[in-house]
Amino acid sequence: xxxRTFLASLAAPCSLLAGEVLAAPMVIERAxxxxxxxxxxxxxxxxxxxxxxxxxxxxxxxxxxxxxxNLAVNAAFEDGLIRLADLDADGSPxxxxxxxxxxxxxxxxVLGVERRDGAPVLLERARGPSVGPGRWLNLVGxxxxxxxxxxxxxxxxxxxxxGVLTLYRYQRPHLVPVAHERxxxxxxxxxxxxxxxxxxxxxxxxxxxxxxxxxxxLRFLAPTLRGGWVAVAPDAVFDHPIQSIRLVxxxxxxxxxxxxxxxxx
Numbered sequence: 001x002x003x004r005t006f007l008a009s010l011a012a013p014c015s016l017l018a019g020e021v022l023a024a025p026m027v028i029e030r031a032x033x034x035x036x037x038x039x040x041x042x043x044x045x046x047x048x049x050x051x052x053x054x055x056x057x058x059x060x061x062x063x064x065x066x067x068x069x070n071l072a073v074n075a076a077f078e079d080g081l082i083r084l085a086d087l088d089a090d091g092s093p094x095x096x097x098x099x100x101x102x103x104x105x106x107x108x109x110v111l112g113v114e115r116r117d118g119a120p121v122l123l124e125r126a127r128g129p130s131v132g133p134g135r136w137l138n139l140v141g142x143x144x145x146x147x148x149x150x151x152x153x154x155x156x157x158x159x160x161x162x163g164v165l166t167l168y169r170y171q172r173p174h175l176v177p178v179a180h181e182r183x184x185x186x187x188x189x190x191x192x193x194x195x196x197x198x199x200x201x202x203x204x205x206x207x208x209x210x211x212x213x214x215x216x217x218l219r220f221l222a223p224t225l226r227g228g229w230v231a232v233a234p235d236a237v238f239d240h241p242i243q244s245i246r247l248v249x250x251x252x253x254x255x256x257x258x259x260x261x262x263x264x265x
Contacts, residue, residue, distance in 0.1 A: 024061065025092040026113045026120050031056040031082045034068070040076040041102040044136040044160075046190035050076035056095065058113050058120045067122040069111060075101045078136060081194055085142040085151045087126075087170040094125055096153060098139065104130040106137050108155055108168065108175050128168055128175035131157045138187040140165075143199040143206050145223050152223075154199065154208055159187040163213055167223045181221060181229035184210045188243075198247045202233040209253055209264075215241035218255060218264075236264055 034053030054077060055068045071077065079098040086093045087110065100106035108128035113120045131137050140154040145167065153168040153175060163186070167179040186197040197210035200220075207222040212235075220233040240258030248254050253264040 026058050026060045027092050028113060029057045029059055031095050033077060038076040042134055044078055045080055045192050050078050052076050056122055060120050065120050067120055069122040071099060075099055078106055080192055087151045089149050103133055105132045105135040108153060126170060126172050126175050138194055140186055140197040140208055141199040145206050156184055156186045159185045160189040179223040179227050179229055183213050185213050185215055186210055193244055196242060196245055198245050200247060201251045205232050207232050211242045
């Protein structure tokens with residue numbers, strides 16, 4: 001967010017004063033998890049322990065600062081990926097990840113930076129609905145699905161048991177679910193691989209490439225204005241379950257299914 005610094009105590013109502021400076025936004029340049037030192041009780045990724053801290057490097061007025069945020073002692077980041085996205089189109093990206101507690105389950109959490117006492121601090125900007133005790137969700141990614149210049153967040157709730165593809169709109173301090181579709185999955189329980197889906201373009205339309213629940217079909221889905229999803233291309237069928245999806249040059253998809261690698265254009 002832009003902050004004006006005035007060199008005089010009286011400001012002209014419709015013009016900038018001589019010497020006024022518009023400060024550049026604080027920008028998160030990179031982020032990483034702290035040590036995986038918490039026994040969370042739920043183990044979607046099969047690693048046993050999960051981090052409770054996230055660090056970031058923030059550029060502010062040409063200088064770099066390291067900041068961090070600690071979750072409450074009963075929470076952990078049940079996630080293995082750090083994702084940066086400018087959800088509010090203000091020129092400064094946010095950190096999007098999965099935080100979870102044993103009592104409430106997992107929820108998408110958005111972290112951002114603000115200036116406190118002249119220095120940047122990392123804090124929670126928004127949170128989506130929790131999926132319930134002992135339940136987890138896995139992010140797909142972000143994309144401008146509505147053509148308004150703002151990034152929406154896409155995730156799959158309970159990908160191991162009747163996964164539900166959900167599109168969330170960033171309305172601080174909330175992530176608001178606006179579209180749902182069943183029979184999808186983007187994760188295998190106990191596996192560290194989280195990239196079994198991708199945001200891509202098909203027939204000029206931004207969509208999600210995501211396996212069905214059995215992971216033998218790759219679906220291409222775009223959100224509708226009525227809160228659902230619609231297929232924008234035929235399913236791609238595989239003989240073995242899909243194990244990973246990578247977005248490569250020109251919105252092509254590299255899909256691994258068993259020992260088979262297929263490039264989808």
